[in-house]
Amino acid sequence: MKKKVVVFSQIDPKILSQLESKYQVAQINPKQGDINEQLLREIADADGMIGAGRRLNQDNLKTAKKLKIISSVSVGYDNYDVEYLKQQGIWLTNTPHVLTETTADLAFTLLMSAARKVTHLDSWTKHGHWTRTAGVAQFGQDVYGKTLGIIGLGHIGAAIARRGFYGFNMNIQYHNRKPCIERAEPLKAKYCDLDTLLSTSDFIVIAVDLNEQSKALIGQAQFEKMQKHAVFVNIARGSVVDESALIEALENHKIFAAGLDVYQKEPLQESRLFQLENVVTLPHVGSATAETRMKMANLAYDNLVKALDGDEPQYIVNK
Template sequence: MKQKVVVFSQIHPEIQNKLEQQYNVVYIQPKLGDINQQIFQHVQDADAMIGAGRLLNRDNLASATKLKIISSVSVGYDNYDLEYLNEKKIYLSNTPHVLTETTADLAFALLMAAARKVPVLDQWTKQGRWQRTVGEAQFSMDIFGKTLGIIGLGHIGAAIARRGFYGFNMNVLYHNRREKLELAQSLNAEYCSLNELLQRSDFVVVAVDLNADSNALIGAEQLAQMQSHAVFVNISRGSVVDEQALIQALKNRQIFAAGLDVYQQEPLQQSELFTLDNVVTLPHVGSATAQTRKRMAELAYQNLVDVLEGRVPRYVVNPQFQ
């Protein structure tokens, strides 16, 4: 009898076909009604789950009696109740590294778009308002040779720093839970406190994991320390930033601009952010290229197969399995 796999979000068609050839596959379908109820029903006899973007916890997983792995097609795992999974000895795997460069590209795209007013000037041009030589209202910020502050010098943070240092001759500052001397040396990067980084940087990019230490890391107090010409970029998680405090800082021109790919509430349907001309808002697309999403799905598939065939997956989130 084939093992049962619950697919709880859209997945790459090639991986979907592979799963269907090997396993009894069931799909969570939002059009069929309550998603949590569907999950609760289907996990009763499921051996594995694969997907991303769903909140999975002790409530909707309570009926699972033989679940061995949740294979997340993501790096972040804040949607999953890790304490419950540890309790039930269920593997949680993720897909780090394969999206590093793609997400770093997106971070720098946000930085440049916000600094050079790309979206607002695009609309200004299309609206026929370019009738003479541009004036100071259309002026933006230089990037080359400025100071780049990275909060979180992990794989993605380091990739962003490399783009700034090698591509734009930027001075790199970083704040991390611990110093990374060898990596920092290759980038001529200076370790400093969070406050010092905020005070000295022309561009601040947040690239931390969401955890107890980083939750609400950036609020009104931290934003007040930034320079008035500074650009703030967040590609980590929305909960790292006090969104209302950021909105006020942007409205009051306390900082020059922001570039955001993540939010406290996703999908973001309504927000005062949408009324501001000094913020670039993207719909959480850091890893959203065809090549990267396929690589993520392939890695998640392999993690799942490893567990169902009795092996430890390559990337395990649960500390007890590592």
């Protein structure tokens, strides 16, 4: 008998076809009723799960009797109760590294767009306000040669730093739980404490994992330390930042601008952020290119197949 796999989110059609040729596949579909009820029913006899963006914990996994793996098509895993999965002997795998460069691209896109008021001026132009030469109110600020502060010099943080150092001759400084000499040395990146980074960086990009230490890492006190011309970019997780404090800082021009791809609540459909001209808001699309999403799906598929074939997957979160 074929092993059973539950697909708990949308997945690339090619990957779905490969799954269906190899396993008995059940798809969770929001149009077919309560998601958690479907999960509880389908995972009772499932061997594996694959997908992303769904909160999975004891409440909707308690019927699993022989589940061996949850293969997440993502790098982040804050949607999953990792400790519960560990207790149940269920592997959780993810898809790191394949999205590093495209996420770094997006971070720098946000940085430049916020610095040069790109989205605001695009709207300003399209709404007929360009009746004479752009004036001081439309001025942005330079990126080249400025100081870039990276909070979290992991793979993505280092990729962002490379773009600043090699492409824009920026001075790089970073804050980490500990110095990261191997990544920092080629970029002449200076390690500093968080307060120093906040008070001396022209551009601040946060690229940390979400954990107990990083939750609400940036709040009112931290925004107060930033320079008035600072541009703040978040491509990590929304919960790393106190969103109300960020909005207050933007509304009162305590910082120049922000570029955001993540929020405390997602999807975000109503927010005071949407009323502000000095913030660029994207819908959590850090890895959203066709090429990268395909790489992620392939890696998640490989993780799943290895586990169900009795081998150890390459990227285990709760090993």
